[in-house]
Amino acid sequence: MELKQIHRIYFVGIGGIGMSAIARFFHEKGAVVSGYDRTSTQLTQQLEAEGIRIHYTEDLEQIDKAADLVVYTPAIPATQKELVYYRENGYEVVKRSDVLQEITRELFAITVAGTHGKTTVSTMIAHLLRHSGYGCNAFLGGISSNYGKNFWSSEKPVAVIEADEYDRSFLKLSPDIAVLTAMDPDHLDIYGTGEAVEEAFIQYTGNIKPNGTLLARHGLARGSELKGDNKLWYSLQNDAADIYATNIRMDNGGYEFDVVQQDWMIDNVQLHIGGMHNVENAVAAIGVAHLLGIGNEKIRAAVADFKGIRRRFEYLVKKNNMVYIDDYAHHPEELRALITSAKSLFRGKKCTVIFQPHLFTRTRDFADGFGETLSLADEVILLPIYPARELPIEGVTSDMIADRIKGPQVKIMPRDEVPAWLKTQEPELVITAGAGDIDLLREPVRELLEKAQAN
Structure with missing residues (x-):
């Protein structure tokens, strides 16, 4: 599967937050995009308004029988009529994670994983790159309040991707910069034990490309087992980390703080959303922006302009x-x-x-x-x-x-x-x-x- 070879693509479960981002990616690249979902939502209505054809009943008459690629979400049952038809008739049928795998292979990839915080950190990073003029393709698990979208495109061959651990799909990704926010037990219906969750995150860091960088939250359990040729640790305000916040002041439901690293500092960063955990999320995003060479003034301006994410504080x-x-x-x-x-x-x-x-x-x-x-x-x-x-x-x-x-x-x-x-x-x-x-x-x-x- 080469991205430039895909001219027609069909999505089974197109209305999911992750699926819709990939649908928008191909649509903006000029491919013919269509799909099925069980219910009409605000998100599917936006996709239709953008020119993507969607239907809401399992109907073999409405599917794209000329599709080069069919993408499905694990939330779709294996008995879904359209999915069965495509599989039985020799189409290339892949999971959403397979498409993201190819995107990380072809582009400079910044992936954000963790049982908490990944949507906010990935959206902050993508916003910093867009606002500063650096540019990126953003594949997000939430709706950015700045742009009203979970995806935006750029000519820059850079992707910011929220890496979802739900069905181990994030283990297919090959990041250049990998962020890891948390490894708490979750999805035990999939993993069975907390230890298995931790093992999966350790495996995620083992997929970082040669000479790539891991930016992980300081104090993670089994942090010494995480992989990556270059490792950096971030924290809310623990000065044992490589990057941390200091001089944090609460200000009208938001925060003002400084971000410190051994050989650089950005003072008077203003974050206009609530939640002390979001200061820590901002430290991670700022760490990535600095790794990419974005200047302090541009970082400071972008953070001050960040309006948050729908349904995140x-x-x-x-x-x-x-x-x-x-x-x-x-x-x-x-x-x-x-x-x-x-x-x-x-x-x-x-x-x-x-x-x-x-x-x-x-x-x-x-x-x-x-x-x-x-x-x-x-x-x-x-x-x-x-x-x-x-x-x-x-x-x-x-x-x-x-x-x-x-x-x-x-x-x-x-x-x-x-x-x-x-x-x-x-x-x-x-x-x-x-x-x-x-x-x-x-x-x-x-x-x-x-x-x-x-x-």
Whole structure:
């Protein structure tokens, strides 16, 4: 598979965040792009508006029978009619990760992996490269608030890629610069154990191209086993790392700080998004930009202009007496970073967390962690578990988490009842969190809180 040989490409599951980025890549390169997805979403509607043909029923009459390549996502069942047709009729059928593998082979590749932070770090890096004029092709796992997209292209033969560990797909990538943010246990339905998760990340660093660079978070478990001809360590503010932040000041829901390395420093960096973990993410992105030779002034200007990512510590309401933050957090450590950062930025405000657990297996495996982390809030509303690709597991419900929360008031309620309940409250700091369809609460909650502010 050579990228320039592909003139017609068909996507089975085109509406996924990763699939849509690759679809946009080929579309902007002039290929004929079309695809199937189960449901119409804001993202698929954007793709259609850009000129990509999409249909929403399994229909062999609507597929591209002249396709040079067929790409599918692991989320699509093997029995899907179109996928079966392509396989039985001799088409070249590959996973999304196979396409990314070829992109990393042909371009200078910067890949970002980790159980947390990879979407933010990869989007920050891609933004720094675009804003500074360096240029890159960006394949992101979230929607950049600066550009309203999860992909942009460039003539520069450089790619910034979010490396997803879900089905071990990131092990196909061959980066020139590899970033590693975290190695916490997750996706245990795939990996089985936390040790197997760590092994996969170690293997990821073993795929770095000769003379390439690993930039890894300082203090990772088994950090001494990570590979790479050149290794650098970044940290929030641990001066034992190669690159770290210092002199951090909170400023109107954001931060100002200096970034230090042994032989360089950038002072007065301004980051206008919340979350202390995002300062650490910015340190990683700045480290990559510096490796590429981008100057301090351009880095400083790009970070100050960074508007964040949809559903990553996203401010939907930010007033003196009312703050509403929406976040994709769906792992205990992500929730911990979210809640502690919000409470430190908005001290004294009552913190109400509305959380939707994602997957029965994740709820079962991390119920203790979720209970401990949500205990940091003042009040917790739990939604029923969002199943995604899973069937129910007997005895695994949101009650497993509720029973482990110590201190805050806890209620379990359906998603649709949350706005009516909020109307009866006097909320001060509201957080919605989760990776399922809790995002459907964003606009109703925002409108309700904005209206309450106006009264």
